[in-house]
Amino acid sequence: MATLPIDEVLDELKSAVRSHSNAVLVAAPGAGKTTRVPLALLDESWLAGRKIVMLEPRRLAARSAAAFMAKTLGEEVGGTVGYRVKLDTKVGPRTRLEVVTEGVLTRMLQADPALEGIGLVIFDEFHERSLNADLGLALCLQAQALLREDLKLLVMSATIEAEPVAALLGNAPIVRSEGRSFPVATEYRPNPASAYLDDVVANAALDALRAHDGDILVFLPGIGEIRSTEGKLRTKLSGTPWSDAVISPLYGGMTAEAQDRALAPLAAGQRKVVLATSVAETSLTVEGVTVVIDSGLSRVSQFSPRTGMSRLETIAVSAASADQRRGRAGRLTAGTCYRLWSREEQSGLASRTTPEIMEADLAPLLLELAVWGAGEPAELDWLDAPPAPALQQARELLAQLGALQGNAATPHGRAMAELGKHPRISHMLIRAKEIGLGGLACELAPLLGERDIVRASGGQPPNADVRVRLEALRGQGPYAGAIDDFVRRRLIEETRRTRLELGVSADRRTQNELGVSADRSTQAEMPGDCGLLLAFAYPDRIGRRRDSGKFLLSGGRGAAFGPGQPLTHEEWIVAADVDDTGADSRIRLAAPVDFARLAAVMPEEIVSEADLYWDGEAKAVRGRSRKRLGAIVLEETPLHKPPVDRVLRTLLAGIRAEGLDLLPWTKAARQLQERTVFARRHDTAWPDLSDAALLGSLESWLGGYAEGMKSRGDLQRLNMKDLLENQLTWEQRRALDAEAPTHWTVPTGSRIPIDYSDMDAPSVAVRLQELFGLPETPRIAGGRVPLTLQLLSPAQRPVQVTRDLANFWRNTYFEVRKDLKGRYPKHYWPDNPLEAEATRRAKPPGK
Structure with missing residues (x-):
């Protein structure tokens, strides 16, 4: 067996895990941590025959890692090494090492919080910071603290700041492996603003085939881009020396056989171009790759607490992800990376990908916590605490679905969690079974959790009606031939498994493999049923048509269909997929619903109230x-x-x-x-x-x-x-x-009102002549506050403002007197105001 860089630190890692409850391993891409570390720890004495469970963020990586480790032992998968992923499990009675995806660990913990029979849980590729990985680690830490002191945890990653993780794990030791990589030359090839991505990528792939030996790994944001690039590349390769090059898509929803073909090396002399999503960033080694072409894009789901909706967005990758992708070209020999952006754009990339917990819909996480018994997320330890706005949105949704009462899970909420699907879908399945529509709900559920199986054609978006997708899945309707055959089979298999989990048999609508029924009268009921089932899942997205042709959703948001959509004219719809851009969200997937049936089946959603309000x-x-x-x-x-x-x-x-x-x-x-x-x-x-x-x-x-x-x-x-x-x-x-007092009586006997509008300086406005003979400023508030005197002319115009009357008589009066005497010569202006008698008249008193 070939030596890998991780081998140099295995003894140090064994010692760290043996002597501590938790440990952190940081190993560069290609070091071999995913496949060497679990096998190296499998026979440690402290494990005492118990199992190791290793989490992989992606199904493809989980199956691939399990297959490689089983092959290393000379066994088939399902022997010593097995795996559990969605819709696929290969474990046996001798299995001691299980590679699982993260949702599987959550179900294991909920079923057995102490994880009896498990000695070590490994979190691989933790730098991806998926929501389920953060949740799984938080639950494991609490299980370790309260129930299983002997449970050990190992966090492994290629690109992560190890110190915060080690602190979360109780100052766990950190083991580092520098890895081994060959030099990778980097070429920056920015896209022209007017260029299409598939055309740019196809040209770059053609250039790489001309200039370099070996195979090419292309990173694209999603399946749509993979398909369009595949078509464009096949056209460009036609008639060239590389026309026989193998073009292999690689993404999470493919069959295991197709994924294996993309990963396996070709015969000598053959060339391969692998078109992959970010699934190929970590854990997987694509044999023979010497060139990476990176679009610099990734597609992620982002949740908006403002609207309560998630939408897929295509964003620029982080610098850490770009480095991970680049490193794929230097696994086996020196390589080259084409980055389809500029050096300036490179400097503007975020350093790391934002953890999913900071941007995701937290309803699944909050339900799992409620079932676990954690009333508040703060009861657990997190690397990044879930944000409060998204938690509040999740709490409101779960309460509306009947899953929560206060912070505790209801029996209905526990039943929802056991199905292991998004709370919306689980609620729909359970309620549908109660009213005899369980079979239809099992068909509908995979369509709601899947990327849209109907694609745009001729630049026009597909019909937004979810019913045409159900018809297509059954082999009927205008889109029947447009669904990828593998996708169709996988959805049918998921439908079958969901029926088993829910305990419903195939009804008259789902008699054969594709669910096609010969009973047309039963089929005729389906349109209203689809809308009704969507209403269970999306009670906040029931919509009523406005006069404008747009819809008001029950959650308060405005929404509208795109041009030419038939559902625009329906009175009532339920929207299953809505973006949250603009004043009115665009409805991408919906079904009409009969309001009378909805009101009969969901009376709890209709509220009668007496509303009082202030009319401004x-x-x-x-x-x-x-x-x-x-x-x-x-x-x-x-x-x-x-x-x-x-x-x-x-x-x-x-x-x-x-x-x-x-x-x-x-x-x-x-x-x-x-x-x-x-x-x-x-x-x-x-x-x-x-x-x-x-x-x-x-x-x-x-x-x-x-x-x-x-x-x-x-x-x-x-x-x-x-x-x-x-x-x-x-x-x-x-x-x-x-x-x-309300007034102050001046020497003439006049009662002058006091103005308190300036609380710091109450004032009176009084004619100067009425104050003759008054030596000091009058005071109020028990003598604590002097009044502000606004001294007026005989014409009631201000001539002076003072709070010190004595000083005014001594220093200012004579200047004022001089002016007033000139303007009012017939009035009395004594030389000594303190000895003069106050007067209201023009002439001195007594004259």
Whole structure:
């Protein structure tokens, strides 16, 4: 057996795992960690005959790794080494090493939280940071802490910051293998803006075949790009020396045989071009590859908490992923990597891929946690904690599906989790079985969890009706011949397995292999049934047509079909696939639904309520009785004789929204408020009658007097001064005249009102002549606050403002007197104002 770089650190790794509960292995791509490490640990004494379970993020990698390790032992898969992936299991009574995909581990943990009989769980390629990997690690850590101190965990990765992972694992030891790679030359070939990706990739592949020996591995974002590139490349190779080159697609949904052909080396002299998704980034070695062509793109599902919807997006890969892809050219010999972007774009790439837990729909994770018994995600240890907005969205959805009560899983929620599908699909299957539509739901479920099996044709998007896909799966309708045969067989197999899991037999609609029924009357019921089943899965996406031809979804979002879609004219639809771009989301997959049947089967979704609201234009409380399905109002009538207490609450809410100016303030009421606020500035024993405080306490000071009122007009009957005085004790009412008097009596006997609008400087506006003989500034608030004096001319115009009257007489009066004497010569302007007598008249007193 050939030596691999990982062999140099196996003894160190064995020691680390033997002496610690957890460990981290960082090994460069091609080091051999995936296939050497599990076998090296299989006979360790601490394992005591128990199993090793190794997680692989991808089904293809899981099967490939298990097959390689079994071959290393000289056995078939299912002997010492086996695997469990979706729709495919090969394990036997002698199996001690199971390679599983991550969802399988979650089911194992839920069935047996202590993982009895398992001694080690290995998380391979952890840098991919899938949602299930993060969940599996969190659950394993809690199982280890509470139930199985002897359970060991090993996290392996090629490109990851090991220290945070080691800290999460309780400061676990880190073992590093530098790996072995050959030099890879990198060529940057940016795409012209107008170029099509398939054309650019096909040209690059043709150049690589001319310039280099060996096979070529091409990274593309998805199956659609693989198919179009395959067609374009076959055309370009025709008539060239490489016309016999083998073009092999490689993606997760292929048959095991087709995947094996893509990975296996060819006979000497043959050339191969492998067109792959990101499935080929890690864990897999494609024999014979010396050239990598990287589109720099990846397709990921991104969830929007704002809309509660996920959509597939094509994004630029991270720098770490680009390096992983590049390294595939240097596994066996020196190689070359064509990057279909510029050096400048390379410098702008994100350093690492965002963990899925930060962007995914968290409904599956939250349901698993509820079944596990963790009421809140914070009860577990995470490398990155799930974001709160997405968790709240997930909690609301699961509650609507009846899976959660509070933070605990209901019996229905536990049944949903046992099916191992997305909560929406599991809920649909269970409810469908209850009403006798389980067989149809089992056919529909794979279509909802699958990439769309119907492709665009001639640049036009396919019919958005989910029923045409069901017909195509049954070998009927206009799209029957457009489905890939392998995809069709796989969906039929998944349907069969789902029936077994759900415990339903094939009904009259699904009698033969393809589910084709000769009973046309039964088939005629199918359109309404599809929409009804979608409503179980997507109760937040039931849509009613608006006058504009667009739809309002029950979740509150607007949505619309693209041009030419037949379902545009339906009154009621259920949308299964909706993007969240723009003001109105584009509906990509839907079915019509009969509302009468929906209401009969899902009465819990229809809510009758009496709604009271504040009408901002009418300045009044309005009431309406309505029946609604989520955000869709079905009926609405005026509400007669609403409960008095609710009317009052709504009225007070309206006052808060509009502000206190809605109330009938008088000058005396405002002055009383201002005087009390001023008094409180200097003694907190006084009540707080500021606008903010009054708005915050409407119920206590206004509620009892506003009962029975509904509008601004009704509020005008209130006496605001009396209401405010009611907030003062009898002693405070008496004391207020001393602390904050309404008027100040000047030397002439005139009572001048005090203005408290500036709480820091209450003021009076008084003619200068009425203050003759007054030596000092008058004070209020027990002598603590001087009044601000606005001194007026005989014509009542301001001539001076002061808070220090004595200083004014000494220093400023004579300049002011000089000016006033010139303007008002008939008035009395004494040389000594402190000895003069105050007057309201033009002439001195007594003349």
